[in-house]
C-alpha cells in the first residue's frame with residue numbers, strides 16, 4: 001500500500017515537463033496575482049489546471065461558468081497542519097456557498113504548500129471528465145468559454161479557516177471576477193500522460209480584462225449590530241430610563257425603535273441564512289435560539305399592551321370610586337398587588353436579554369469568526385453589571401416607596417384608633433351626662449379604655 005502511494009507520488013511529481021497546449025489567464029492588479037493555465041483533453045473531457053493565487057485569503061477558487069448559478073468551482077484552502085492545501089470541488093446553484101460533490105474526481109498533484117500570507121500558492125490540479133460539471137457544460141470548441149475566480153476573506157486576527165475536510169464551511173468572498181478562455185487553444189486531442197501545463201507568464205488564449213468586483217459583507221454584520229443594539233443595549237437602557245422618565249409614551253417610543261431594529265436584524269439573519277450550507281437548514285443552535293427569541297419578543301407586544309390596559313383600567317376604576325366633592329382629607333392609596341401579566345411581561349423581557357447574550361457567541365461561531373467572542377465577554381459583563389446596578393437602584397427606590405406606603409398605612413391605623421377612642425370617649429361622656437351619678441364603672445378605678453395605639457401616639 002505504502003509502496004503504491006510512493007510510486008504514484010513519484011509518478012505525479014515526475015509528470016512530464018513537456019510543453020503542452022494551454023491557455024493562460026492573468027490578473028495582476030491591486031497587489032494580487034492570479035494566474036490560471038488550462039489544458040483540456042478532448043477524448044476524456046479531463047481538465048488540467050495550473051493555478052497561482054495569493055495565500056493571504058481564507059480560500060481561493062477558480063470556476064467554470066459565467067455566474068455562480070450552475071458554476072463548477074474548485075476551491076482550495078490550507079489544511080490544518082498548514083503544509084498543504086485541501087481541494088474541494090463544488091457546484092453552485094446560485095449566489096450562495098457552493099456544495100461539495102464527492103463524486104467529482106479532482107485531485108491536487110505535486111506540492112501545494114500554502115506559503116506565508118502574502119505569498120502565492122502554486123497548485124496543479126487534475127479533474128476527470130470535468131467539462132460536464134458546470135451547467136451549461138464547458139464547450140471545448142468555444143473561443144470565449146466563461147470562467148471565474150474568487151478570493152475568500154482575510155479572517156480576523158490574520159488567521160485562516162484551515163480545514164482538512166473538502167466540505168468545510170466557508171465565509172463569503174472578498175473579491176470575484178469573470179473572464180473567458182479560448183478553449184480551442186487550450187484543448188488537445190488526448191493527454192494520456194496527464195501532463196500539467198506550465199504556469200504561463202503572459203496572457204495567451206484568454207481575455208486580458210476581467211470584471212473584478214470587490215465585495216463587502218453587509219448582511220452578517222448588519223444582522224449582528226441590529227439584533228445586539230435592539231436586545232442587549234436598548235432593552236436594558238429602556239428599563240433603566242423608566243426609573244427617571246415615567247411616561248408610558250417614552251416606553252412605547254423605545255419599544256417601537258427596538259421592534260424596528262429587531263425586525264430589520266432578524267430579516268438580515270434570515271437573508272444571510274440562505275447563503276451558507278451551514279445555515280440553509282435552520283438547524284444550528286444559533287438560529288434555533290434566534291427563532292425562539294423572535295417568538296418570545298413578539299409575544300411581548302400583546303402582553304405589554306394588555307398589561308398597560310389593565311393598569312389603565314385599574315387607575316380609571318380608582319378615579320371613579322373617589323368622591324367628587326369630599327370634605328374628608330384624601331387618604332393615600334394602599335400598595336397594589338403585582339399584576340401577573342405585568343410580571344410575566346417583565347420576566348420574559350429579562351429572559352430575552354439573557355438568551356440574546358448567549359446567542360451572540362453562537363452567532364460568531366456560526367459565522368466562523370469566533371475570535372470576536374473575546375469582545376463579547378466584555379460587552380455582556382458590562383451589560384450584566386449595568387443591569388445589576390439598575391435593578392439594585394430600582395429595588396432601593398421601591399423599598400423606600402414601600403416604607404413610605406407602610407408609614408402611610410400606619411397613619412391610617414392611627415387615625416382609625418384615634419377616631420375609635422374619640423367615639424368611645426364621646427359615648428362615655430353621654431352616658432355620664434345621662435346617669436350623672438354614679439360615675440361609670442370603668443372611670444371609677446381611673447380605668448380608661450385600653451386601646452392599642454401604635455408608635456408614638
Ligand code: HEM
Pocket residue numbers: 061062063066067068069073075094095096097098148149150170171172173176177178213215275276
Ligand atoms: C461561501 C461561499 C460563497 C458565497 C456565500 C457567495 C455569495 C455570492 C453572492 C451573494 C454574490 C452576489 C453579490 C456579490 O456580487 O457579492 C456572488 C457573486 C459571485 N460569486 Fe460568489 N459566493 C461564494 C463563493 C463563490 C465561489 C467559490 C466562486 C468561484 C469562483 C464565486 C464566484 C462569484 C462570482 C463570479 C460572482 C458574480 C457573478 C454572480 O453574481 O453570480 N463565489 N457570490
Ligand code: HEM
Pocket residue numbers: 220221223224227228231266269270272273276279282286287288289290291293294356357359360361362363364366367368369
Ligand atoms: C435574536 C438574537 C440574535 C442575535 C443576538 C444574533 C447575533 C448574531 C451574531 C453576533 C452573529 C455573528 C455575525 C458576524 O460575525 O458578522 C450572527 C450570525 C448569524 N446569525 Fe444571528 N443573531 C440573532 C438571531 C438570529 C436569527 C433569528 C437568525 C436566523 C434564523 C440568525 C442567523 C444568523 C446566521 C445565519 C449567522 C451567520 C452569518 C455568517 O455566517 O456570516 N440569527 N448572529
